[in-house]
Amino acid sequence: MRIMNSSISSSDAAARHDRPRWRRFAVILVAGAAIVLALALAAIYLIDPYDTGRSPFFSRAGLRPLAPAMANASRGRNPAFNAMIAGNSRIQLISPERLKKATGLDFVQMSVPGSGPKEQLALIDWFLSHRRGPVKALLVSIDERWCASDPALPSERPFPFWLYASSSLEYARGLLRWEVLEEVPPRLAYLLGLSAERLRPDGYWDYDAEYTRRGDNMAAAHRQELEAKPYANAQRYDRDPVAGARSFPAANRMGIVAASLPEDAVLILVVPPLYKNALPPEGTEQAFRLQACKAAIAGAAQNGHPRTVLIDWRTDRPEITNPAWFYDIIHYRQPIAQAIEVDIAEGFERLR
Numbered sequence: 289m290r291i292m293n294s295s296i297s298s299s300d301a302a303a304r305h306d307r308p309r310w311r312r313f314a315v316i317l318v319a320g321a322a323i324v325l326a327l328a329l330a331a332i333y334l335i336d337p338y339d340t341g342r343s344p345f346f347s348r349a350g351l352r353p354l355a356p357a358m359a360n361a362s363r364g365r366n367p368a369f370n371a372m373i374a375g376n377s378r379i380q381l382i383s384p385e386r387l388k389k390a391t392g393l394d395f396v397q398m399s400v401p402g403s404g405p406k407e408q409l410a411l412i413d414w415f416l417s418h419r420r421g422p423v424k425a426l427l428v429s430i431d432e433r434w435c436a437s438d439p440a441l442p443s444e445r446p447f448p449f450w451l452y453a454s455s456s457l458e459y460a461r462g463l464l465r466w467e468v469l470e471e472v473p474p475r476l477a478y479l480l481g482l483s484a485e486r487l488r489p490d491g492y493w494d495y496d497a498e499y500t501r502r503g504d505n506m507a508a509a510h511r512q513e514l515e516a517k518p519y520a521n522a523q524r525y526d527r528d529p530v531a532g533a534r535s536f537p538a539a540n541r542m543g544i545v546a547a548s549l550p551e552d553a554v555l556i557l558v559v560p561p562l563y564k565n566a567l568p569p570e571g572t573e574q575a576f577r578l579q580a581c582k583a584a585i586a587g588a589a590q591n592g593h594p595r596t597v598l599i600d601w602r603t604d605r606p607e608i609t610n611p612a613w614f615y616d617i618i619h620y621r622q623p624i625a626q627a628i629e630v631d632i633a634e635g636f637e638r639l640r
Contacts, residue, residue: 374428390636437534
């Protein structure tokens, strides 16, 4: 008969005895961490660091200056505004104050640099769903990203879709980010009246003035970009080589938005300008595609909402030939912005 060493048998027994303790410790540790996380998440939810209006306790409107993608959650629910500007940096210079003088409407600038139709549609939905009074106007900038053929409307840059989600659960999951935690102290300081710093409610940012102060509004690299001729060797056609075969999924989405607007609201579609050398010449495939895209989106919008006007600046106009009025091939300066605003006001008056 084999005799077991007593020291070995004792250690095995002790190990078996300790296993339940370790299991209990692990369970307690995990449960404790989950409770702490849940409490922290609940606190952040109630503090509402981005002023989304979801908190039942803290309702003081306003935020410290933040990037537009985050700050627009606060702006978009502000009841002071009855009209919205959606787009990216190509519509950023359109001034809510000047439009109010021309139309009498209270516009909020909710453009986000680098955004495309997917992001802009999320912001439009947020704005429309938070109106207490009637929406009077919706202004949407339509650039080449609205002409993409991918139905998913992919984003080129990160965007906080969770912040604008209709689902509270999706929003709560989105709060589990380090950058959100960093916003809690400034928000508390603002709520407690310890900090008066506040972002501009109407969202306007005059990048033209900033570039001028920096002194690089016509830097050599940008001047060289303006002088380039990307379509110098482009093939010309007598007619659209793929007429009827083009697909613009964003047009369908625009039609849905248009149909959701109040009957007396005005939908203003603005196609922002390009510097003359960046405008595709007539007869090129790019020009045919651009025209087809504009027609598809405008048609879908007008079918959904007859009170729609198209302000098309992506055409051969005298203003786009002046290099002093462009920062680069896609970003224009104040003289053009104010000329576009005149067209917007006239279009609005035609449909008022």
